[in-house]
Amino acid sequence: MQASDIQQSFNMINDKYRNQFYFNALQNVKDKVVLDVGSGLGVLSSYALHHGAKFVYAVERGRKESIISNKILTQNFSKKNFKVINADFWSKNIFENFDHDIDVMVSETINYDILGEGILKTWRQIKNIAHQNFTAIPNQFKFNLLIFENPLDKFVWFRKRFELIHENLLHEGFANSLANVYEKSKSSQLLYEFPVSQCHHADKILHNVINLTFKSYNDDGIKFQCDVDKPSLIMLDGTLIAEDNQLHIHNQKNPTHWSNGLSMYLPEKGTYEISFEENATSNLVKWTNVSTASNMWPYNCTWTYKKIDGEYNR
């Protein structure tokens, strides 16, 4: 979820289950120096200060969010104990802003596919200064894969969603340009946002297809394989972990603001290799709302698939 739209921030800060996860995970920060990366309106910084952090750096690239969070934190905590920094954490000189060693980094540069808002970049950046006892929250992610066979039979709206209705765009040139984008995304990668609340069961679940930990993640590409017997919709399902605290992001009983999930349609039976690409040439395939993707998300990344046992290869 991108917080440059303040309205969206309210979705996040109202998300009881993810709040509980971060609140619990920050319980042991007494007298520690905490860095909150992508601090938004400051809720996680406030948890750290509440639990007795010695000092909190709240780094947020959105200007509005930085101003608001500074106000909110000032109203609740002593200014001696925190600093809001309006900057891009991934920028080269970011560490010049810090006067302390960082003991704990908390970050929610995470979205509905966990990796799509740049948590790997955030991990990579902090590794430049992480000392022996440094901890990251979260410090581990596990992914399962839900496989829905023949989804087109089950989910009628899904077929409708990708129709492009020229007349509705009211501008012929624009409609033609969009048609190109539409054709490209249709024939290369089909990735959909898909409401998990409507997935009452998956026909198969592949457990733990990816397991990433802060300590061992070393920039290798992220890949896994998946076999399907029929055309199938697959959905990534994930868990955030910080020591003993876990948050299952697509739990149907306790849905989080990420619960829409990321889905891909695998068009025929076979074995597929699915990978997460950073620095992808385009992130459009990931989004149903093209303008949101290109304007608001500087981190170009995408999940892609290719069939590795036969004809179909895109």
Ligand SMILES: C[S@@+](CC[C@H](N)C(=O)[O-])C[C@H]1O[C@@H](n2cnc3c(N)ncnc32)[C@H](O)[C@@H]1O
């Ligand atoms: C998912 S929101 C979380 C906001 C807040 N931490 C919360 O828990 O409500 C992620 C925030 O990270 C910010 N962000 C993303 N990448 C960033 C970066 N490289 N540097 C600084 N802020 C970043 C976004 O602007 C957004 O406000």
